[in-house]
Amino acid sequence: MAAKNMSIAKALNESLRKALDTDPKVLIMGEDVGKLGGVFRITDGLHKDFGEGRVIDTPLAESGIVGTAIGLALRGYRPVVEIQFDGFVFPAYDQIVTQLAKMYARALGKIKLPVVVRIPYGGGIGAVEHHSESPEALFAHVAGLKVVSPSNASDAYWMMQQAIQSDDPVIFFEPKRRYWDKGEVDTDAIPHPLHKAKVAREGSDLTLAAYGPMVKVCLEAAAAAADEGKSLEVVDLRSMSPIDFDTVQTSVEKTRRLVVVHEAPVFLGTGAEIAARITERSFYHLEAPVLRVGGYHVPYPPARLEDEYLPGLDRVLDAVDRSLAY
Amino acid sequence: MAAKNMSIAKALNESLRKALDTDPKVLIMGEDVGKLGGVFRITDGLHKDFGEGRVIDTPLAESGIVGTAIGLALRGYRPVVEIQFDGFVFPAYDQIVTQLAKMYARALGKIKLPVVVRIPYGGGIGAVEHHSESPEALFAHVAGLKVVSPSNASDAYWMMQQAIQSDDPVIFFEPKRRYWDKGEVDTDAIPHPLHKAKVAREGSDLTLAAYGPMVKVCLEAAAAAADEGKSLEVVDLRSMSPIDFDTVQTSVEKTRRLVVVHEAPVFLGTGAEIAARITERSFYHLEAPVLRVGGYHVPYPPARLEDEYLPGLDRVLDAVDRSLAY
Amino acid sequence: MTVESTAATRKPRRSSKRAGAAKTPQASEPQLVQLLTPEGERIEHPEYEVDLTPEELRGLYRDMVLTRRFDAEATALQRQGELGLWASLLGQEAAQIGSGRALRDDDYVFPTYREHGVAWCRGVDPTNLLGMFRGVNHGGWDPNSNNFHLYTIVIGSQTLHATGYAMGIVKDGADSAVVAYFGDGASSQGDVAEAFTFSAVYNAPVVFFCQNNQWAISEPTEKQMRVPLYQRAQGFGFPGVRVDGNDVLACLAVTKSALERARRGEGPTLVEAYTYRMGAHTTSDDPTKYRTDDERQAWEAKDPIQRLKTYLEKQKIADEAFFTGLETESEALGKRVREAVRAMPDPDAMAMFENTHADGHALVDEERAQFAAYQASFADSAEEGN
Amino acid sequence: MTVESTAATRKPRRSSKRAGAAKTPQASEPQLVQLLTPEGERIEHPEYEVDLTPEELRGLYRDMVLTRRFDAEATALQRQGELGLWASLLGQEAAQIGSGRALRDDDYVFPTYREHGVAWCRGVDPTNLLGMFRGVNHGGWDPNSNNFHLYTIVIGSQTLHATGYAMGIVKDGADSAVVAYFGDGASSQGDVAEAFTFSAVYNAPVVFFCQNNQWAISEPTEKQMRVPLYQRAQGFGFPGVRVDGNDVLACLAVTKSALERARRGEGPTLVEAYTYRMGAHTTSDDPTKYRTDDERQAWEAKDPIQRLKTYLEKQKIADEAFFTGLETESEALGKRVREAVRAMPDPDAMAMFENTHADGHALVDEERAQFAAYQASFADSAEEGN
């Protein structure tokens, strides 16, 4: 089958459909994932085609959703759980951190926990409180979890396939404001490894590292910088646990400068870890400290302020300038 | 009243007693905090002296404890909540992150949330699963919270006083394996500001930064290093949100080397933020990358392995040597 | 690729039986407390009674009409792009006005995000409710000026805050009470069960008022419960009652009685107001994806406003002048809300650094300063450009 | 500084009344299902019956005796420093053996941390249970080899796992069932309520088996509930029953009946086994801080083992030879456990990097390598020192 042009939302939908079709053990669970197809329509049509035994509208209780998904996984199922919005994952946080993340180690590997937790995340859609957050660091810090986020339709399709096929729990952050961005998806391709970063654009003066919704901003920044004669390399991290430091290191040892960009607050965000580790790995290569662009240390602001809060082209280019000034 | 020698546990107990005595709005809440005095006896005797209207044994439900504490705070009370062990704070995580941390901003400052959440944390006591974790980064990353941890009896006394007096929610991490370590407490002293770090030992060759249970390890490491002719400065951070970067920076610009030590996993631990920010602030002063010593990225291991897992003298000195080798 | 082609859909031996069993108890609906039939007839109830003056009856009607008008205006403002979102209470006016008017000034309310009618009863300026839906704040009103807490979006959380607040009332020796609002979907959240436990154990003066509007976004109540919700209270040790949520008189009577019970020191009550969400979940929702129009039409016959109007007319409690006067008042309210929203300024960007902590936070201060400098750099370069 | 000197202890107007109201319903305890009285007399129950052979009856007795022996040995091993902690089941043998022996091989159990007797019934080697208390692992047995899940320490969590597992059974079209154990304290956790909701809505074949041992560490049941727990089930749409938790026959009968109901596709049941924690919460606990010895003594008269012994003796179902044989077997078990624990090696330090992920994790691999190199550096310097 040739490559098809589709949105990230559609790619996720196709990927879930493929998984349901291929493996009878795959289940979709969550609030409103059935007839409605989810509030973002990611599960659109799946309830109709696979029935309510496979696509399960759950009670409104996130701890219950993840907790029963764990039980279903113990029975041999492969649940793909939808959390409706980033800010609503916290009632399930206990089950994720104390059970999902730790049960495999508790059992010394004698059971498997193939549960995918899908979380539409990030801002930029003008939503009310709790609908625009980026809590990925709160999962990446926790041992026993894997945390990923695609930035484009092809990765959305393939990373979802890989997450579902993984025998480990995977927290799958979906860049909600990019759901309708389109791209080529080749459903016959050989996929890039799930936890490997990709160089999304080559450059020589400075590396921008990002994931999910910020990859697009970084690519735009690189294009704008190119007009000014600056050559920026963009690394799409794709995985926040583990982070593919090798790819970042290779890039940084070429460009000698690194700016990390994410929507989550800078303080203790994934950028902190990347800055710390790359500085350790490439201490003598860096011409400037690793700079970080991200959210501020304030509760996610009301929608009318989110453009000021979220890293955009200007703030990324400002950091690029500051880095290049060293 | 002159200074008294007492354990951290006793200092906390005295501080809570003082708060109950001084301010009728102060309440103690938690599982087994009443007659039993808490599993660590931090609230010992308080139920007897202040009655069950002030020292409240709650149902076994952490979300309920924090959620009702929020309601009591809205009614004008100042609840001091005990979470029995680090690993049991997660059922309350949603109330802490989505409500306690955000309600002040939600109300544009028109209400106050003077709630203290006490969490005995860290390992080293040979306990079973969930009883030895260090989840402070999971709170420090969240805007709207303040996060502190004392390392000695005097700070335990005073920081608890300050946390209770603060009109903001404070997550108060108590170094459980140090509960019985003694020190001088001057209950008439003028306390050090709650969110300011302290230089616990002066030195000139390298800075060790730590908090809570690891301060003692760092002081021991500094003593051992002194025997080898190395002069280490030890900074007791005391606050993980906000972090007093100024004090660390001053120290680092003197010693030019920094090692951060905590029990929590290194990956996305508070050390990551300190490394990133100090590297940015003091880029031209650092002779070596900031090194970090902490837990590994594995679920906290069974007790018989915790000595290998936890940073101890040897691992700190190893990092010191590696830093000095640059 | 159909449902038959996959293994997990092989008919489980007992699946149909199980599914059947799950639905049976829900099928026969229990008695509701009702004082005013859908046809506008006043009936008696052995336990609950209201005795209202004509003026009070007209007042309830006015409250419902104005609330609906405000709600309709907000929906329109969302369509015009003035609001980012709106959660309509259409159909739930009786539940909200009935319970809201049962309150005393010193009682306290913990709402969800849909209690616009209760807010109205508390005297909260309706335009205050719109800030968060416009995106200029997350609520921002002072909960203590009307004893009406901020809207809470995370489902169920507020039931614990209400319980804690009620525990505080006991400590203070006061005899006021608290009402915690929540939805049928929310009843599944662990927090709500914990609130039931805490309030029972501490005998807290709180009324749990569930508006069972039959839907949690696209999920009907069968996805949340197997038996009627009001029955849940008993297992926690306090009474539960189901009331006709489209009957403003019954909602008033039942809530008043529960509040009085709370004041007497007898602890919590669960009130399940059986009603219907006539509109979409919010303006972002498309109910045609999951429910039929028939259902909605059946419920339109039970409209809470129409039934009181019929009663007022039949009993000659309100005349033509009252109704036309109210229409004028409605339009004026609509206009006032429209103008207030359109005039609502965007907050200054610096505002996001304010009100994060009562006692300040060094990192926020640092970021505020950096942000200000960054903002200023544009002004500078704009000037340079001159 | 006494209780009188503080403002919040000024007598709240209604505090005494409120407190009184909260306790009344708990005071009169409801009927228990009982088939064997504390005096060892067999009685009939209109709904529940067991018909056991003498061998089966002796088997139940043997199970209880050996479980108690194992438990005592573990307590002793903790005192000797061989275990870091032990959570004794002393007093709860009948609840655990009765329910455990009601199970079929293909049923599945989700325990807390105290179900040593249930583990015994499932055929789990008792020494397997000791690893986590010794601190050499966090459980580590294969849950699927005996359909006995790992011990879960975070209170209430496992009730959701049990429910999910039971939902899977329905999907598979199997007719096995699941038992989720939990304590009286756990009943307050939101997760348990959510498990009730999910199991009711999906009609999952799960039996919620609460051992109400009267205490959650230092808190008596009044701190968790206002009315007897078994009543909670009804409000979620499934039956609840209280059984004498010190009567092994009644526990067997009631659990069997609940399991059969689950198999028939009729959904969940809540069983509240009314029993008593005769020992400390764990070896770290000091119950003298919060309860009187009288209470314990009163419960000793209801000892689950003694009452079956009396019955066996009176009915001449077991003779002296049986009892002395069992004593020998007990001692042998104690010895085997003691020796196994003492021989239990500490895990290799590298083990902490194993079994964190089925598919590996680059950071763990990196840290494993660093740790190995770090460990090796000591060996190197030790060699250098040679």
Ligand SMILES: Cc1ncc(C[n+]2csc(CCOP(=O)(O)OP(=O)(O)O)c2C)c(N)n1
């Ligand atoms: C914890 C949490 N999960 C999910 C959501 C998303 N959400 C918002 S409203 C809603 C349905 C609520 O239904 P119900 O409680 O019946 O109240 P109603 O909207 O009908 O008034 C959902 C799932 C949320 N706000 N909070």
Ligand SMILES: Cc1ncc(C[n+]2csc(CCOP(=O)(O)OP(=O)(O)O)c2C)c(N)n1
């Ligand atoms: C979420 C959580 N909070 C607190 C604890 C600490 N803790 C361990 S056992 C226990 C009491 C449990 O009481 P109950 O459910 O009655 O079970 P029992 O110990 O009596 O068998 C507590 C509070 C825990 N393990 N998990």
Ligand SMILES: [Mg+2]
């Ligand atoms: Mg609803």
Ligand SMILES: [Mg+2]
């Ligand atoms: Mg108990």
